[in-house]
Amino acid sequence: MDGEKIIYGGKIFRGNLDFLENGLAILIKGKKIAAVGKFEEYILNYPDAEKIDAENKTIMCGLIDSHRHIVAPSSVEISTELITNGTIIGFTEAKSALFSGITSVRDPGCKHMGIFTVKRAIDDGLIPGPTVYPAGPNLAGTAAPASWRNYFVDGIHEIRKAVRYLFSSGSTWIKVVVSQATPESGWKDYIQFYSQEELNVAVEESHSLGLRVSGHIEGNEAVRAVTKAGFNAIEHGLDIDQPTLDEMVKRNVHFVPTLTWALEKKEMGFISKMKFPEFQIRIDNHKKTVVRAIKAGVLIAAGTDSPIPISRPGCLIDEMILLSECGMTSAESLRSATLNAAAVLGIEDHVGKIEPGFDADLIIVDGNPINDLRVLKKIDLVIKHGEIVQR
Ligand SMILES: [Zn+2]
Structure with missing residues (x-):
């Protein structure tokens, strides 16, 4: 045969x-x-x-990268240049990921709908690439940064409509931009872009359509709020305290800490040198959170969120090595980029x-x-x- x-x-x-x-x-x-x-x-x-x-x-x-933007560039405006550039980068990124052993990617966002076209081109065999599970544009309150991969919606009616629109456009999960630390505070203070009511509705609508929900979430308060709302996963999730980690385990909330993201941001010059000492504290604290999360038994998946247009080859392996430095055994690190990652996507019954x-x-x-x-x-x-x- x-x-x-x-x-x-x-x-x-x-x-x-x-x-x-x-x-x-x-x-x-x-x-x-x-x-x-x-x-x-x-x-x-x-x-x-x-x-x-x-x-x-x-x-x-x-391998599965649980946080990789295949169509990387973002901007305030969706211009022709952004889309064209994104397509070229998307093609190159998809090929490079597959050739480095990544057969599936959980894609946490693209400024526009181009990621769905790239996904289809891969599925149809037109270009080489991993199987992509795209979130598409991210739901974000108007106070969130304009240059991110955001789709700005406020209030429960707009949120419901946006989730339905993303579902019909091809999103396989929903990502919400929930909170961010402010560089001005030395990354100590966090701003939350959605109320509890809005978060609850995002979950209710997504789940009713069979979609999982995760979010760009920084800071303990926001992690508590989304855990309460019923989010399925947390991206980044800095400074999570022990009671919140225990609650995540109880409610089966998964965690994609993206440790390489912070490190590479620093190395690639995304952070001003003036802010280096504060940023190093942020990196160290994030590692401490991950150490406690592993001990608490939170299901963790390896995701890179590499900030350069084309991810550095081997960055997913570096993330797995960082997770092992935080307390995972080698076998657990291997699972963080295979079985656990499949669980975050809800495909662990066949991947x-x-x-x-x-x-x-x-x-x-x-x-x-x-x-x-x-x-x-x-x-x-x-x-x-x-x-x-x-x-
Ligand atoms: Zn990201």
């Missing part, structure tokens, strides 16, 4: 176990993993299948594990990522939906 492949000879990280397994082969049929078991049996039953030798290598699920019936999104790497996450920076082979990605 067409599309049958057998991967054999390597060690396997299944996703749900904490160790690598030996002596197993993976049978792929079409876009799906058909079975995990004995090579001899598959070779007998499927003599014409394509054979992939993974001797001395590790096979694991394709993020090597199990029969799951999507055949796989990578093969030289070496053992449990011993050293850095081996993921050099991917040997990428398989997306059962097809070998030609680089």
